[in-house]
Amino acid sequence: MSTSKSKTKAKAKHDVKAKAKSKSKSKSMKSSKIRFEIDGKECTAKPGQTIVEAARDNGVYIPVLCWYEGMEPAGICRMCMVKVGGRTMPGCTTPVAEGMIIESDVPELEDMRKAMVEMLFVEGNHLCPTCEKSGNCDLQALGYRYRMMVPRFPYQFPLRLVDATYTKIMIDNNRCVQCRRCIRGITTKDGRHVFAMTKRSGKSTIVADRELEAKISDALAKKAMDQCPVGAILKKETGFALPIGRRKYDKAPIGTEVHK
Amino acid sequence: MSTIEEVVQKAVKKQGKDPTGMLEIIRDVQAELGHVPDKAKSLIAAGMGLSKADLDGIVSFYHFFSEKPVGKYAVYLNNSAVAVMKGREAVARAFEQEAGCKFGQTTPDGIIGLHDTSDIGMNDQEPAAIINGVVFTGLTPEKVKDIVSQMRSGKDVTEMVKEYGDGLNGSEIVRSMVKNNIRKKGAVIFAPFEQGSAVKKAVRMTPADVIEEVKKSNLRGRGGAGFPTGMKWEFTRNNSKGKKAFVVCNADEGEPGTFKDRVILTELPRMLFEGMSVAGYAIGADRGILYLRAEYEYLLKYLQSVLDAMRKGNLLGRNVAGKKEFNFDIEIKLGAGAYICGEETALLESAEGKRGEPRNRPPFPAQYGYQGGPTSVNNVETLCAAARVMILGGEEFAKMGTFQSHGTKLLSVSGDCQKPGIYEVEFGISLQSLLDEAGGSDAMAVQVGGPSGKCVPAGEFGKKISFEELPTGGSMIVIAPGRDLLTIVHNFMDFFVEESCGWCTPCRAGNVILRERLEKIMARKGTESDLAELAQWCAVVKTMSRCGLGQTSPNPIATTIENFRSVYESRLQKGVGFVSEFDKDKAVEEYCRIAGRTPYTEGR
Numbered sequence: 001m002s003t004s005k006s007k008t009k010a011k012a013k014h015d016v017k018a019k020a021k022s023k024s025k026s027k028s029m030k031s032s033k034i035r036f037e038i039d040g041k042e043c044t045a046k047p048g049q050t051i052v053e054a055a056r057d058n059g060v061y062i063p064v065l066c067w068y069e070g071m072e073p074a075g076i077c078r079m080c081m082v083k084v085g086g087r088t089m090p091g092c093t094t095p096v097a098e099g100m101i102i103e104s105d106v107p108e109l110e111d112m113r114k115a116m117v118e119m120l121f122v123e124g125n126h127l128c129p130t131c132e133k134s135g136n137c138d139l140q141a142l143g144y145r146y147r148m149m150v151p152r153f154p155y156q157f158p159l160r161l162v163d164a165t166y167t168k169i170m171i172d173n174n175r176c177v178q179c180r181r182c183i184r185g186i187t188t189k190d191g192r193h194v195f196a197m198t199k200r201s202g203k204s205t206i207v208a209d210r211e212l213e214a215k216i217s218d219a220l221a222k223k224a225m226d227q228c229p230v231g232a233i234l235k236k237e238t239g240f241a242l243p244i245g246r247r248k249y250d251k252a253p254i255g256t257e258v259h260k
Numbered sequence: 261m262s263t264i265e266e267v268v269q270k271a272v273k274k275q276g277k278d279p280t281g282m283l284e285i286i287r288d289v290q291a292e293l294g295h296v297p298d299k300a301k302s303l304i305a306a307g308m309g310l311s312k313a314d315l316d317g318i319v320s321f322y323h324f325f326s327e328k329p330v331g332k333y334a335v336y337l338n339n340s341a342v343a344v345m346k347g348r349e350a351v352a353r354a355f356e357q358e359a360g361c362k363f364g365q366t367t368p369d370g371i372i373g374l375h376d377t378s379d380i381g382m383n384d385q386e387p388a389a390i391i392n393g394v395v396f397t398g399l400t401p402e403k404v405k406d407i408v409s410q411m412r413s414g415k416d417v418t419e420m421v422k423e424y425g426d427g428l429n430g431s432e433i434v435r436s437m438v439k440n441n442i443r444k445k446g447a448v449i450f451a452p453f454e455q456g457s458a459v460k461k462a463v464r465m466t467p468a469d470v471i472e473e474v475k476k477s478n479l480r481g482r483g484g485a486g487f488p489t490g491m492k493w494e495f496t497r498n499n500s501k502g503k504k505a506f507v508v509c510n511a512d513e514g515e516p517g518t519f520k521d522r523v524i525l526t527e528l529p530r531m532l533f534e535g536m537s538v539a540g541y542a543i544g545a546d547r548g549i550l551y552l553r554a555e556y557e558y559l560l561k562y563l564q565s566v567l568d569a570m571r572k573g574n575l576l577g578r579n580v581a582g583k584k585e586f587n588f589d590i591e592i593k594l595g596a597g598a599y600i601c602g603e604e605t606a607l608l609e610s611a612e613g614k615r616g617e618p619r620n621r622p623p624f625p626a627q628y629g630y631q632g633g634p635t636s637v638n639n640v641e642t643l644c645a646a647a648r649v650m651i652l653g654g655e656e657f658a659k660m661g662t663f664q665s666h667g668t669k670l671l672s673v674s675g676d677c678q679k680p681g682i683y684e685v686e687f688g689i690s691l692q693s694l695l696d697e698a699g700g701s702d703a704m705a706v707q708v709g710g711p712s713g714k715c716v717p718a719g720e721f722g723k724k725i726s727f728e729e730l731p732t733g734g735s736m737i738v739i740a741p742g743r744d745l746l747t748i749v750h751n752f753m754d755f756f757v758e759e760s761c762g763w764c765t766p767c768r769a770g771n772v773i774l775r776e777r778l779e780k781i782m783a784r785k786g787t788e789s790d791l792a793e794l795a796q797w798c799a800v801v802k803t804m805s806r807c808g809l810g811q812t813s814p815n816p817i818a819t820t821i822e823n824f825r826s827v828y829e830s831r832l833q834k835g836v837g838f839v840s841e842f843d844k845d846k847a848v849e850e851y852c853r854i855a856g857r858t859p860y861t862e863g864r
């Protein structure tokens with residue numbers, strides 16, 4: 001709460017929410033473009049856009065993992081950390097402000113982002129060759145992007161639960177990266193969460209609500225699986241529909257869909 | 261015995277289905293049933309329009325809520341570093357021996373449950389434990405023997421307290437053995453305070469003038485971050501037009517080694533509540549919330565009685581202090597055991613009845629706080645100081661202290677010193693003179709500001725306690741020569757690992773990794789490169805973390821590497837490139853136990 005600038009930023013954040021609700025409002029704002037700079041490239045943004053969104057629109061890829069198009073950003077994975085005026089901040093939750101000068105593709109940040117990927121690899125049990133999500137997995141793709149040969153941190157080899165006792169889905173906690181896309185993205189018609197985070201610290205674990213999960217549509221179960229960046233949520237009885245080798249990141253590395 | 265349905269129904273009804281009452285509902289159910297079983301969670305979820313998974317999430321977040329029975333007598337023994345210094349391990353073993361179960365377990369008959377818990381705000385009278393909400397201090401193995409035998413005979417815990425503490429701890433309504441240990445009184449907090457004087461002065465001014473006066477005093481937040489209080493109130497006021505604004509008092513006091521807010525809550529609650537009213541008047545709020553950590557639940561009834569008395573005296577309620585249309589009242593919300601709930605946005609989430617996970621900023625609480633209303637979150641001591649500013653005037657207040665730190669600071673001194681307790685000092689006194697007063701002159705180090713602060717070596721004891729030189733939220737842990745620093749650092753890392761909310765990657769995964777590397781060095785398996793990496797990894801966690809917890813949790817390691825490098829160096833293997841941390845004996849331990857073998861180690 002240090003500067004009046006931060007106030008305008010917050011106002012912008014509310015506008016993000018407001019925008020989602022009323023399209024007319026965003027139209028009327030279209031005229032007022034925000035100018036900003038990222039890694040020396042001059043860019044423009046719509047009022048209320050976050051740094052990550054605005055960068056995407058300008059063909060600049062800031063690595064993300066917990067971020068997902070259309071979901072309220074959560075600031076979990078810290079892949080999107082950028083530098084503004086010497087301060088490090090998450091690009092996915094920080095709104096762009098007029099005249100912002102953003103550093104993203106700098107060695108210091110890239111190394112720390114790589115460290116985040118490596119932390120996730122050692123924190124869970126990620127055995128790509130046996131995973132249904134291989135080739136469609138954001139974590140794996142980021143591992144390749146950062147040319148991770150072996151994580152700098154020692155493996156934790158935690159004991160984690162594989163829960164196949166659900167009706168529509170199964171949860172393999174070995175692979176969970178705690179991005180909370182499932183919590184944010186999957187709700188019932190009356191707005192109740194199908195997924196929730198339990199416990200805290202390194203013990204925090206995703207669970208599904210048994211009663212609600214049993215009643216979700218096949219489409220919603222598929223959505224839960226597709227939105228999960230890794231192979232932690234799988235829809236039962238539909239494994240390996242698309243063969244490995246023909247999957248998203250088999251065709252082009254992560255980031256190339258944005259970076260021109 | 262009422263059924264689970266009846267218990268839940270009653271608890272939900274009491275809160276009128278208000279979602280912010282969730283923690284109260286769970287607390288009631290836990291108190292009645294001794295735990296929160298699955299069925300109760302389903303029923304609460306149904307009653308409150310949430311999913312059962314959400315209830316799993318909330319219940320499992322808080323340390324004092326439990327899905328398993330915690331015991332008819334639930335013993336929560338503090339495991340902080342100072343408790344360990346003061347003999348906590350012997351007390352723990354005595355509990356285990358007398359009760360007949362280990363920590364983390366409940367006796368087969370369900371009578372006694374033994375649980376570890378993070379710092380409970382009693383560092384000047386450790387070892388200490390909370391049993392069914394009642395605080396037991398100065399524990400020894402002998403006392404434990406007595407306590408356990410009384411539990412076995414079915415005695416009520418309140419009757420086990422034989423001697424009461426000083427001051428209002430001994431009053432009819434508190435009846436606690438906790439001591440205040442006020443060692444030094446200063447001109448802001450412990451100077452004489454006349455009931456009503458602060459709020460009466462405030463309401464004679466305009467709200468804008470009140471803010472101006474606080475700005476003039478240069479009062480900065482006492483909760484740790486040191487943000488200028490007048491400015492915070494102004495931001496909040498600027499956002500409050502046409503909206504419901506709130507004053508929230510942060511009484512979570514979770515930083516290990518601090519206990520000064522506890523003493524204010526015991527001795528000066530009227531001053532605190534007046535400070536809240538002053539804030540409410542200034543920012544245009546009609547509701548105040550005191551977020552009280554669960555560990556201080558023993559003060560709840562007492563604090564409520566003070567609020568009642570103030571309502572009767574027209575110092576709360578409608579037209580406060582005779583000021584037309586200034587309506588202000590205060591409610592108390594209890595936490596449930598989570599250090600992170602001291603972080604202001606996590607506190608707001610928790611006060612709203614959710615998991616205490618920090619929010620993303622912006623927006624800041626001054627814009628979007630409790631239930632979305634503009635909110636000023638202030639520390640207990642800050643609000644008392646604001647009351648004093650009203651009485652003294654801003655200019656007079658600003659005369660005390662240093663260039664950037666005005667007024668006084670309450671310090672909670674504990675550890676290796678003869679006179680642990682509360683010291684109210686003017687900003688600018690040197691650490692050495694504090695140590696001289698507290699009887700800890702020959703200290704090797706002082707942990708200033710608690711684990712999240714800094715480990716200060718003797719060479720820097722000449723530094724001044726102030727925001728500019730040695731900032732502190734109040735925790736001052738004195739460490740004598742001869743103590744093993746790394747054991748203390750390790751205890752602090754245990755604390756952060758346990759208390760991380762788990763939201764962001766660097767804090768959740770990083771602190772575990774830092775602790776593991778520290779353990780490698782402590783086990784004399786570290787090399788120069790291990791130490792260099794450890795320092796780099798501290799920087800990664802600090803830079804990438806989302807809130808103040810992860811941004812400071814590497815400090816115990818980082819500041820001791822900086823100031824006590826030789827402590828690490830002396831345990832390194834020199835001239836070796838790499839030593840594996842793999843411990844074969846440990847890896848085959850389980851196998852050996854099952855197979856009844858002893859591990860074979862070459863050369864041993």
Ligand SMILES: Cc1cc2nc3c(=O)[nH]c(=O)nc-3n(C[C@H](O)[C@H](O)[C@H](O)COP(=O)(O)O)c2cc1C
Pocket residue numbers: 480481482483484485486487510511512513514515599600601602603604605637638639640642643807808809
């Ligand atoms: C992990 C963490 C724990 C905190 N615990 C407390 C606390 O127990 N009490 C407190 O007043 N402030 C605590 N704070 C600081 C608060 O976030 C906030 O800055 C403070 O309550 C503001 O009040 P002040 O301006 O009066 O200091 C904590 C911060 C963090 C990051």
Ligand code: SF4
Pocket residue numbers: 600618759760761762763764765767768805806807808809810811
């Ligand atoms: S830094 Fe730690 S406590 Fe703070 S949001 Fe991240 S995980 Fe939670």
Ligand code: FES
Pocket residue numbers: 063064065066067074075076077078079080081090091092093
């Ligand atoms: S994408 Fe910003 S924190 Fe995950």
